[in-house]
Amino acid sequence: MKNEFKVISDLIEDNKKVLDVGCADGTLMQFLKEHKNINVRGLEISKEKVQECIAKGLTVIEGNAEKDLKQFPDKSFDYVVLSQTLQAFLSPEIVLDELLRVGKKAIVTIPNFGNWQVRLHLLFKGTMPITKSLPEQWHSTPNLHMCTIKDFVNFIKFKEIKMIKTLALNSNNTSNITNSNLGTKNLFADLGIFLIEK
Amino acid sequence: MNTKKNINTLIIKKPLKLDCGKTINNFPIAFETYGSLNENKDNAILVFHALTGDQFVTGLNPVTKKDGWWSFAVGPDKAIDTNKYFVICSNVIGGCMGSYGPSRKDPETQKTFGTDFPVITINDMVNAQYNLLEHFGIDKLFAITGGSMGGMQVLQFITNFPDKAKTVIPIATTSSHSAQNIAFNELGRQAITADSDWKDGNYEANNTNPGKGLAVARMAAHITYLSKKGLQEKFGRKLQEREDLKFGFDADFQIESYLRYQGSVFVDRFDANSYLYITRAMDYFDLVKQFNGNLSDAFKNTKAKFFVISFTSDWLYPTQENKDIVIALNSIGADVGFVEIVSDKGHDSFLLDVPDFLNALKNFLDKSYIELKNEK
Numbered sequence: 001m002k003n004e005f006k007v008i009s010d011l012i013e014d015n016k017k018v019l020d021v022g023c024a025d026g027t028l029m030q031f032l033k034e035h036k037n038i039n040v041r042g043l044e045i046s047k048e049k050v051q052e053c054i055a056k057g058l059t060v061i062e063g064n065a066e067k068d069l070k071q072f073p074d075k076s077f078d079y080v081v082l083s084q085t086l087q088a089f090l091s092p093e094i095v096l097d098e099l100l101r102v103g104k105k106a107i108v109t110i111p112n113f114g115n116w117q118v119r120l121h122l123l124f125k126g127t128m129p130i131t132k133s134l135p136e137q138w139h140s141t142p143n144l145h146m147c148t149i150k151d152f153v154n155f156i157k158f159k160e161i162k163m164i165k166t167l168a169l170n171s172n173n174t175s176n177i178t179n180s181n182l183g184t185k186n187l188f189a190d191l192g193i194f195l196i197e198k
Numbered sequence: 199m200n201t202k203k204n205i206n207t208l209i210i211k212k213p214l215k216l217d218c219g220k221t222i223n224n225f226p227i228a229f230e231t232y233g234s235l236n237e238n239k240d241n242a243i244l245v246f247h248a249l250t251g252d253q254f255v256t257g258l259n260p261v262t263k264k265d266g267w268w269s270f271a272v273g274p275d276k277a278i279d280t281n282k283y284f285v286i287c288s289n290v291i292g293g294c295m296g297s298y299g300p301s302r303k304d305p306e307t308q309k310t311f312g313t314d315f316p317v318i319t320i321n322d323m324v325n326a327q328y329n330l331l332e333h334f335g336i337d338k339l340f341a342i343t344g345g346s347m348g349g350m351q352v353l354q355f356i357t358n359f360p361d362k363a364k365t366v367i368p369i370a371t372t373s374s375h376s377a378q379n380i381a382f383n384e385l386g387r388q389a390i391t392a393d394s395d396w397k398d399g400n401y402e403a404n405n406t407n408p409g410k411g412l413a414v415a416r417m418a419a420h421i422t423y424l425s426k427k428g429l430q431e432k433f434g435r436k437l438q439e440r441e442d443l444k445f446g447f448d449a450d451f452q453i454e455s456y457l458r459y460q461g462s463v464f465v466d467r468f469d470a471n472s473y474l475y476i477t478r479a480m481d482y483f484d485l486v487k488q489f490n491g492n493l494s495d496a497f498k499n500t501k502a503k504f505f506v507i508s509f510t511s512d513w514l515y516p517t518q519e520n521k522d523i524v525i526a527l528n529s530i531g532a533d534v535g536f537v538e539i540v541s542d543k544g545h546d547s548f549l550l551d552v553p554d555f556l557n558a559l560k561n562f563l564d565k566s567y568i569e570l571k572n573e574k
Contacts, residue, residue, distance in 0.1 A: 041533075047554075050537050054558050057565030059503070061524060061536045071525040 001027055004191060007167060007174050008081060008107055011195050012036065016078035019043065019102065021065045022085040026053035033058070041077075043068060066090060069098040077103045084109050084133070084191070088142040093159075100161065100198040109193045112168075114148030114186040133190050149177065149185060149192040156196060165195040204260035205296040206230060206253075208288075210329045217319040217482075224305070227326060228296025229253050229288035232272065233280035235334060240570065242336050243278060243563075244327070244363075245287040246344030246351035249419075249476050250468055252295035255287045256280070261295065262467050270551045277560035282567065283340065286330055290323040290351075292476050294469035298326070300399070301469040312471055313399035320347070320483045324354045331362065340570065341563060343367035345548035346515060347476070350375075350483045353496070353523065357485065360500035365566045367559070369507045370548045372519040373485040373493050373526070379514060382422050383477035386415030390470045399471050412470045413461030420460050425511035425544035429453065493526035504534040505562045507555065509547040535562070 005028045012018060014036045020029050023042030026049075032038035042060035044050050053060035061068070065082075066089055080103030082095070087110060089095045099106040111133040112118075121129035128138035136142070147155070149168065156163055166177040168189035177185045177192070185192075205228050213223040230253040235242060245255055247267065252259070256266040256273045272278040272285055289297035292315070300315035307314075331339070342363045344352050349371025356366045372379075390396055393411025397404045421429075433453040437443070440450065449455040489495040497504075504527055508520035517538050527534040539555045541547040547555060 047537065047540060051554065051558060051561075054505075054535065054537065055561045055565075057561070057569060059533055059535045061528070061534065062538055063536070071528045073529055073531065076531050 001031055003172065003174075004083065004109060004169060004193070005031060007169060007193055008083065008109070009036065011107055011165065011193075012038065012079050014038070017076075019072070019077040019080045021069070021080060021082045021099065023053065023058075023060060024049050026056050026058045026060065028081065028083070029053070029058050029060075030056050065095055065098070069095070069102055072102040074101055075104050078105065079103055080106045082106065082108045084111055086110055087145045087147060090144065092145050096159070096161075100196065105164065105195060105197045107193065107195050108152075109169075109191055110147060110149070110152055111143075112149045112186065112189050112192055113146040114150055115190060116187050119187075131190075149189055150182060152192060152194065153177070153182060156194065159198075161196050161198050163194060163196055165193075167193040169193060207296055208329065208333055210326065212329065214322070214326055216316055216322045218316050220316045222298065222316070225291070225298035225326070226296060226302075227288050227291070227298070227329065228293075229286060229330060230255065231287075232256060232285040233283055235284040235336070239334070239336050240338070240340055241282060241567070242284045242286060242334065242339050243341040243343065244330070244339050244355070245272070245278070245285055246324075246327070246342070246348035246355070247287060247290065248344070248346035248348045249480065250416075250464070250473075251348070252293065253287045253289045254295075255285060267549060270549065271556060271559060277556040278343070278563065279560070283563070286334070288327050288330060290476065290479075291326045292318045292323065292472060292479060294472040299469070300471035300475055301402070310400075310402045312402070313474075315471065315475060317478055317482075318475060319479050320350045320354050321358070323479065324351050324358055327351075328355075328359060328362075337362075339363040340567060341365040341367060343369065343559075344371075345369035346371055346545065347480050349515075350480065350485075353485055354483075356500050356502055357488075357496040360497075360502070363500075363502050364570055365563070366500075366502045366504045367507065367562070368504075368520070368523060370509055370512050370515045370520070370545055371523075372483075372515050373496075373523050374487065374519075375481050375483050376519070380481045382419065382514075383481055385418050386477060387474050389414035389418065390474060393470075396470060399474075401470070407465070408470045409465040412465050412468065412473060413458075415473060416464040416468075417457040417461045420457060422514050423544055423546040425513065425542055427511065428542045428544055431542065493522065494530045497527055497532055498530055500532070502533075503566060504532060505558075506534065506536045507548075507558065508536075508538045509541045509543070509545070509552075509555070510538060511542050512545040512547060514545040 017039045020042045029040045050062045080099045118129040168185040169191040207226045254266045256269045289295040291298045300311045349368035352368045390411040393408035395406035396408035436452045438455040508517040524536045
């Protein structure tokens with residue numbers, strides 16, 4: 001299981017109720033269910049991935065987060081997880097609002113467009129950056145609204161959303177993001193992980 | 199019509215009050231089982247059949263001499279694996295395969311019921327079938343499932359008996375029969391009653407059979423079970439055993455011949471009055487109205503795990519109507535999964551060899567059964 005999921009999993013206490021939005025093949029869900037006794041549900045748009053989840057015995061609903069989150073009542077989950085897909089929605093703001101309505105807390109991870117490799121790629125090659133966490137060409141990427149860790153922090157502040165925990169993830173290590181190190185983390189982190197609530 | 203041998207029948211002594219107000223007792227329910235009930239009696243699956251189905255789910259149907267209606271899904275090593283599970287299915291009341299229905303004799307008058315048979319509902323069907331649990335001494339079913347009208351029975355069953363099933367799998371169905379579906383059913387009923395051989399439902403006493411009307415009803419319904427794309431790919435404009443058009447009204451096209459055949463074989467196995475009664479029961483089905491507009495209330499007392507399945511090309515019970523069930527369940531935090539299966543085979547997809555569907559069904563059941571075992 002990838003490091004990101006380990007970090008997410010560590011943010012969630014045992015026996016909670018969790019919704020994994022864009023749960024893909026259910027790797028995180030399965031880990032939460034088996035190791036933390038989490039009552040976990042998934043929402044996934046890909047039919048193939050839904051089938052993979054069913055084969056693992058996971059409860060998953062085929063659907064689109066932009067349309068199908070509205071069926072869940074307010075605060076019906078302890079945590080709602082959204083891993084690296086916020087940038088792929090037509091309206092990340094609406095989805096973010098929905099995550100925080102449905103979940104008591106939300107865990108959102110974003111691929112960091114502010115990473116130095118991304119910046120150098122654009123600066124020296126002059127083409128849209130392709131990295132490990134952004135592997136697709138500009139014309140085939142599902143990502144519509146790329147942002148940096150700093151962008152996301154500013155957005156969260158603007159929306160008056162409470163940041164409980166903010167983590168920067170590199171290939172192997174995790175560190176806290178603070179006001180004083182935001183610039184550095186925004187340069188070196190691959191991924192930002194945000195535990196938020198409203 | 200059907201030979202009564204090979205039909206297992208349970209006589210229900212307990213009175214059953216029907217929605218129409220009438221109370222019935224000592225009525226027969228014809229049923230069939232597959233696989234064996236284990237010692238803990240925790241491996242039973244109750245399958246509900248659709249409009250023209252019967253209790254013969256799989257293997258050879260001894261009456262029609264054809265494969266059971268869900269042979270693709272039910273059997274040894276199949277999605278509903280009869281090596282593991284004990285499958286029960288019964289003919290709905292109103293039906294014509296041995297259960298209490300309009301083609302049977304009224305014990306009071308010794309005459310065939312015909313249209314003197316009471317109008318029954320999906321609720322009545324389910325309440326009648328509940329007696330099977332007592333008969334087999336099953337406290338809780340492992341699963342209930344069915345497609346189309348079978349799915350309606352699934353929803354009604356878990357509403358009426360919220361703690362009697364562990365898992366609930368409604369397939370290609372609805373919680374409230376749509377105007378379009380009522381319209382198609384009415385077309386079928388009109389075809390039957392317009393047949394002069396129908397004789398106000400007393401065709402048996404008159405030694406007639408409204409076969410033409412019933413065949414037309416079946417032909418019209420059959421079109422609704424398929425998709426435009428499926429029909430086009432299978433038949434297109436292909437001609438039936440001829441080189442060219444014949445400039446007449448014989449079946450020039452294969453699709454015409456196919457529908458005529460479907461109509462004619464249906465007449466041999468199905469009772470016209472049963473068709474009227476069962477379609478009426480479907481039309482009356484409105485679980486949303488039963489709970490004053492809030493479908494969620496139907497499911498608020500159950501802890502069952504739901505899995506809803508729809509098909510992309512099903513325009514009779516479209517994905518959205520299945521999703522409405524999912525939405526109602528999610529809004530009360532129920533345990534519900536949902537998948538829409540890609541298939542060109544229309545509403546009939548649930549009866550056919552659609553691997554994605556059968557795999558999903560199998561995986562859901564088998565994983566849920568392992569979970570059930572681990573809980574103990």
